[in-house]
Amino acid sequence: MLEVKQVSKAYGKQQALKDIDWKVKQGEFWGVIGPNGSGKSTLLNLLSGTEMADSGEVLLLDKPIRSYRRKELSRRLAVLQQDGLPPVSFTVREVLEMGRYPFQNWRGADMDEHAEHILEDIMQRLDLTSLADRPLSSLSGGQRQRAALGKVMAQQPEIILLDEPTTFLDIRYQLQFMELVESWRQQDGLTVIAVMHDLNLASLYCDALLVLDRGHVAGAGCPQQLITPELIQRIFTVNAYSVPHPDHGEPQLLYRKGLSQTTPDEF
Amino acid sequence: MRSKLTGYGILGLGLLCITLVICVGFGSVSVPAREIAAILAHRIPVIGSMVEPQWSTASETIVMQVRLPRVLLGLLVGSTLAVAGAAFQGVLRNPLADPFTLGVSSGSAVGAAVLIFFGWQFSWIGIFTLPVVAFTTGALTLGIVLWLAREQGKIPAESLILSGVVMQSFLGAIVSFLTAMSKKTINEIMYWTMGSLNLRGWSYTAILLPYLLAGLIFLWSQARSLNLLALGEKQAAHSGLHVERTKILTLLVATLMTAAAVSVSGVIGFVGLVIPHMIRLFTGSDYRLIIPLSALGGGIFMMWSDLAARSLLAPTEIPLGVITAFIGAPFFGYLLYRKKKVRESES
Numbered sequence: 001m002l003e004v005k006q007v008s009k010a011y012g013k014q015q016a017l018k019d020i021d022w023k024v025k026q027g028e029f030w031g032v033i034g035p036n037g038s039g040k041s042t043l044l045n046l047l048s049g050t051e052m053a054d055s056g057e058v059l060l061l062d063k064p065i066r067s068y069r070r071k072e073l074s075r076r077l078a079v080l081q082q083d084g085l086p087p088v089s090f091t092v093r094e095v096l097e098m099g100r101y102p103f104q105n106w107r108g109a110d111m112d113e114h115a116e117h118i119l120e121d122i123m124q125r126l127d128l129t130s131l132a133d134r135p136l137s138s139l140s141g142g143q144r145q146r147a148a149l150g151k152v153m154a155q156q157p158e159i160i161l162l163d164e165p166t167t168f169l170d171i172r173y174q175l176q177f178m179e180l181v182e183s184w185r186q187q188d189g190l191t192v193i194a195v196m197h198d199l200n201l202a203s204l205y206c207d208a209l210l211v212l213d214r215g216h217v218a219g220a221g222c223p224q225q226l227i228t229p230e231l232i233q234r235i236f237t238v239n240a241y242s243v244p245h246p247d248h249g250e251p252q253l254l255y256r257k258g259l260s261q262t263t264p265d266e267f
Numbered sequence: 268m269r270s271k272l273t274g275y276g277i278l279g280l281g282l283l284c285i286t287l288v289i290c291v292g293f294g295s296v297s298v299p300a301r302e303i304a305a306i307l308a309h310r311i312p313v314i315g316s317m318v319e320p321q322w323s324t325a326s327e328t329i330v331m332q333v334r335l336p337r338v339l340l341g342l343l344v345g346s347t348l349a350v351a352g353a354a355f356q357g358v359l360r361n362p363l364a365d366p367f368t369l370g371v372s373s374g375s376a377v378g379a380a381v382l383i384f385f386g387w388q389f390s391w392i393g394i395f396t397l398p399v400v401a402f403t404t405g406a407l408t409l410g411i412v413l414w415l416a417r418e419q420g421k422i423p424a425e426s427l428i429l430s431g432v433v434m435q436s437f438l439g440a441i442v443s444f445l446t447a448m449s450k451k452t453i454n455e456i457m458y459w460t461m462g463s464l465n466l467r468g469w470s471y472t473a474i475l476l477p478y479l480l481a482g483l484i485f486l487w488s489q490a491r492s493l494n495l496l497a498l499g500e501k502q503a504a505h506s507g508l509h510v511e512r513t514k515i516l517t518l519l520v521a522t523l524m525t526a527a528a529v530s531v532s533g534v535i536g537f538v539g540l541v542i543p544h545m546i547r548l549f550t551g552s553d554y555r556l557i558i559p560l561s562a563l564g565g566g567i568f569m570m571w572s573d574l575a576a577r578s579l580l581a582p583t584e585i586p587l588g589v590i591t592a593f594i595g596a597p598f599f600g601y602l603l604y605r606k607k608k609v610r611e612s613e614s
Binding site: 048050070071073074075078079081085086088089090094095098099101102104106107108135151155 | 508
């Protein structure tokens with residue numbers, strides 16, 4: 001589905017990513033974790049095609065990502081940003097319709113004649129029907145993030161990139177959001193790549209994790225292998241216990257008081 | 268959206284027709300409204316043949332040769348400036364942007380004034396010389412203003428307006444200087460600084476019409492892109508929009524429209540600012556409505572302004588730019604005030 005080959009990227013003198021290799025298969029749910037400045041956002045920008053790698057290649061369905069036309073790319077790959085949608089005066093329905101942009105010709109006609117139906121279906125699934133005619137500016141943060149997800153769903157992508165999607169949500173909306181993404185993945189065979197801050201949430205929902213540290217891959221694999229006190233200590237310099245989740249045994253972290261002795265270089 | 272557009276569109280077109288008849292009717296010789304409607308209808312294909320000509324030739328000459336060209340030109344200039352203003356606001360995501368505040372009008376006026384000063388209006392490529400030169404100087408001005416205002420790749424609203432004002436004063440001084448230096452063409456250059464529709468024949472209308480139609484169609488087709496841009500540039504790029512290309516094309520087309528309008532009527536301020544905002548008050552921020560309705564609103568507004576300009580102190584004519592500034596400037600102030608209120612309530 002998605003392949004990253006020997007990718008490096010630098011901003012001026014600062015090396016953001018160095019020789020990254022990574023393969024994502026169709027239908028997988030990947031979490032990308034790592035401390036601030038480890039290159040997570042850069043990686044996401046390279047994957048979404050908004051930035052170009054200095055060397056190496058990003059392949060989407062075996063084709064270099066830069067060979068896609070903007071609209072064509074947006075029909076395959078969608079991005080949900082951390083800050084979601086601004087509080088504009090467009091209604092939820094209008095914003096969802098904007099998600100159809102890559103399918104519209106210059107007069108605004110949709111190439112899928114069932115577009116109307118697709119939008120209705122999405123609103124049903126995301127419980128947005130009752131909010132359809134409300135302007136975004138009148139919605140709560142959680143509702144707005146749901147509308148943002150709806151807009152991304154309207155793009156009918158095969159792969160979505162989530163950039164810390166739950167940062168500004170309270171715990172109930174965080175779980176609700178992850179559940180919505182998970183059910184979409186199960187229904188449509190969607191591939192999900194999510195940059196996550198919350199390691200416990202990442203461990204609960206992701207099949208696999210990519211751990212980044214100062215621009216390098218520090219580990220890739222299932223949460224059971226990676227969410228260990230040693231790795232957390234090494235990457236985040238935080239002391240923690242790892243305990244299996246009572247329900248299904250995913251590793252969950254319990255943080256310990258007091259900072260670790262070794263501190264990262266930048267401090 | 269569609270039903271809204273149809274509703275407002277019919278309302279706007281109705282107002283437009285009524286305005287047209289009233290504005291043609293006003294003047295030193297009175298022509299009854301019914302006669303005007305009949306004369307106008309007579310010229311429309313199909314319907315025309317059903318109207319019996321029952322009017323004096325004098326009335327027809329006044330309507331067709333004197334008043335109608337002027338009123339129609341007002342309609343076109345107003346539409347063009349309002350649509351250009353809506354496009355500038357959308358693409359720069361700045362509610363205070365318009366051809367006047369960005370200095371594009373003044374830039375175009377400088378090009379036009381230089382041509383007139385040296386008597387070169389029709390050299391080089393005939394009637395297209397003036398619009399092309401005005402476009403070039405207008406686009407150059409826009410480039411300088413955007414470059415001045417840019418801070419770390421972003422263009423803050425306040426510095427954009429500031430650099431626009433600076434350019435506008437500077438270019439205004441150039442035009443004033445040319446006016447002072449010129450002896451025989453003094454009145455003609457004066458037109459460019461305050462705007463006028465006086466004594467413009469049908470040829471001017473014919474020059475402007477294709478710019479308005481092509482520009483309107485292009486910008487209307489970009490309306491969904493402008494809507495996406497309202498969500499932020501990154502968001503728009505992720506939704507499949509070619510952000511840089513859209514921005515550059517839209518700015519160029521809006522500049523070209525401004526230049527065409529300025530080259531026939533001079534600098535008329537505030538139309539491009541006020542009209543899209545008035546439309547927004549009714550329709551919200553959907554550019555699929557704002558662009559076409561601005562064309563109607565701008566035309567109506569300009570016809571009334573020109574009527575005021577030529578009839579309030581008749582036979583003396585008030586410069587058109589003075590009228591639009593009298594209406595537009597207070598509205599501009601109101602926008603600033605409201606923006607401040609919104610910011611205060613947010614913090």
